[in-house]
Structure formats: structure tokens, C-alpha cells
Amino acid sequence: MADALISIMDDAAVRTVTVNRPDKLNALNRATLEALDTAFSAAAADPAVRVVVLTGAGPRAFVAGADIAEMNGLSAVQGRDFSLLGQRLMRRIERMPKPVIGKINGFALGGGLELAMACHLRVASETAKVGQPEINLGLMPGFGGSQRLLRLCGRAAALELCLLGTPITAARAAQLGIVTEVVPAAELDARVQALASQLASAAPLALRGILDAIHIGGECPLGEGLEYESVQFGLMFATEDMREGTSAFLARRPPVFQNR
Numbered sequence: 001m002a003d004a005l006i007s008i009m010d011d012a013a014v015r016t017v018t019v020n021r022p023d024k025l026n027a028l029n030r031a032t033l034e035a036l037d038t039a040f041s042a043a044a045a046d047p048a049v050r051v052v053v054l055t056g057a058g059p060r061a062f063v064a065g066a067d068i069a070e071m072n073g074l075s076a077v078q079g080r081d082f083s084l085l086g087q088r089l090m091r092r093i094e095r096m097p098k099p100v101i102g103k104i105n106g107f108a109l110g111g112g113l114e115l116a117m118a119c120h121l122r123v124a125s126e127t128a129k130v131g132q133p134e135i136n137l138g139l140m141p142g143f144g145g146s147q148r149l150l151r152l153c154g155r156a157a158a159l160e161l162c163l164l165g166t167p168i169t170a171a172r173a174a175q176l177g178i179v180t181e182v183v184p185a186a187e188l189d190a191r192v193q194a195l196a197s198q199l200a201s202a203a204p205l206a207l208r209g210i211l212d213a214i215h216i217g218g219e220c221p222l223g224e225g226l227e228y229e230s231v232q233f234g235l236m237f238a239t240e241d242m243r244e245g246t247s248a249f250l251a252r253r254p255p256v257f258q259n260r
């Protein structure tokens with residue numbers, strides 16, 4: 001347990017990090033952002049952790065945004081620092097060397113959607129609502145929302161969500177590509193657990209190569225991305241897990257990957 005603001009639970013190779021302010025719909029204040037940053041840094045470094053699930057405590061919210069009460073008292077310089085703190089966390093999650101699944105169990109608004117978008121897979125409950133409502137506060141997204149939404153679902157939807165600030169349903173979010181999957185609320189835990197188990201038994205070095213290649217490819221010209229992919233692909237041939245995966249296929253048996 002890193003902090004009362006978040007909780008951390010391990011189940012075999014799957015670590016679940018839960019934002020734990022249900023009475024404030026898990027709003028992100030500075031202390032919570034710091035606690036999450038520390039938790040993800042630790043999860044990245046721990047070889048026993050192969051997958052991270054990120055969610056919010058309670059039945060109502062994933063995260064209902066940056067903490068409005070805390071923001072209300074900030075100066076311009078403090079506002080910028082708050083943005084940089086949030087952006088640092090989102091970047092850390094996005095660049096994790098192992099998969100992160102966002103389990104969107106309710107409202108994912110403002111900083112909550114920004115947090116969800118930093119995850120590699122996003123599974124939402126049918127009852128979830130997502131949006132960038134900062135405009136209603138005289139504000140704009142500050143934890144990367146304007147940039148990640150644009151890259152995730154294009155200019156039209158990014159403009160619609162940020163300019164109007166109206167939350168959308170999980171089903172519409174899936175149509176736009178903002179969430180990867182929508183399931184009935186009662187099935188959310190089981191679905192995320194199944195995905196996490198699948199990823200936990202996959203070859204960690206190959207997962208890392210995929211995360212790196214897709215992330216880097218999203219930020220550079222195609223030619224450079226292809227170069228990077230072929231270098232990563234070549235490196236896989238130096239891993240025991242690649243020998244194991246291909247040998248297991250040829251021997252018609254399930255592979256057992258060792259992270260080597």
C-alpha cells in the first residue's frame with residue numbers, strides 16, 4: 001500500500017492500482033498524482049509485475065477529473081506546474097514497459113479521461129460516461145487530453161468533445177475509438193481479469209517491443225518507425241522466449257515464457 005489515496009493489490013503477475021477517493025469520485029489532486037507516479041514507477045521496475053490494471057474505487061467513477069477544489073486556488077504558475085505533474089504521470093503510464101489496462105468503471109471525465117487515454121487498453125462498463133468537460137469550468141484539458149484525443153480519434157471528435165464538454169456514453173466512445181471495448185457493468189471485472197491473464201502469460205519482451213514500436217511509430221515518420229520495428233524484431237531473435245514460442249508452436253504444445 002503506497003498511500004491511502006491509492007490502493008495496490010497483486011494477484012500473481014497482475015497488479016491492480018486503484019484511485020481511492022470515492023467520496024470525491026476519485027478526483028486527482030496533487031498528492032494523488034504523486035502517489036500514482038510513484039506506484040507506476042515501482043510497477044515498471046518490478047519484474048514480478050507483468051500487467052497493470054488501473055481503476056477507480058467505488059461504484060460511480062473511474063476518475064471524475066482533476067480536483068476542482070484544489071485547482072480553484074492555484075495561481076498561473078501553479079496551474080502550469082499542476083499540468084506538468086499530470087502530464088508526467090500520463091507519459092509514464094503511456095511509456096510503461098508492460099501493458100496497462102484501464103478498467104473504466106464509471107465517470108472518466110477531464111483528467112479521468114486523460115488518465116484512461118494513457119492506458120494501452122481501455123475496457124469500459126456500459127454505464128460509464130467519458131468526456132473533457134473542462135470548458136464548463138472556464139478551462140481546457142491540461143493533462144494531455146487535447147493531444148491524445150486528437151491522436152486517438154481525430155480532429156473532429158477531439159474538437160467536439162473539448163469544445164462542447166458534453167460527456168458521451170461508453171458505446172459512443174467505443175465507436176470513436178476512445179475505449180477499446182464496452183461490457184455490461186456486471187461483467188467488467190471478469191473481462192478485465194481475462195485480458196490481464198492473457199497478457200500476463202504472453203512474452204514480456206515481445207510485449208515491450210510492441211509497446212515501444214507503436215508508441216515511437218506514433219510520434220515519428222513512417223520510414224523511421226519501420227527502421228525501429230525491424231531493429232526490435234531482430235532483437236527478439238536474441239530472446240529465449242522467441243525460441244520457446246516458435247518451438248512450442250512446432251511441437252504443438254503451449255509455450256511457457258520466462259521473460260528472458
Ligand code: COA
Nearest residue numbers: 023024025027064065066067068069107109110111133134
Ligand atoms: N474535483 C473535485 N471534487 C469532485 C470532482 C472533481 N473533479 N468531481 C466530483 N467531485 C466531488 C463533488 O464535489 C462531491 O463532493 P461533496 O460531496 O464533498 O460535495 C462528490 O465528488 C460527489 O460529486 P457530485 O457532483 O455531488 O455527484 P453527482 O452525481 O451530482 O455528479 C458528476 C457527478 C461527475 C457529473 C459531477 O461530480 C461533475 O460534474 N464533476 C466534475 C467533472 C469535471 O468537470 N471534471 C473535469 C475537471 S478538470
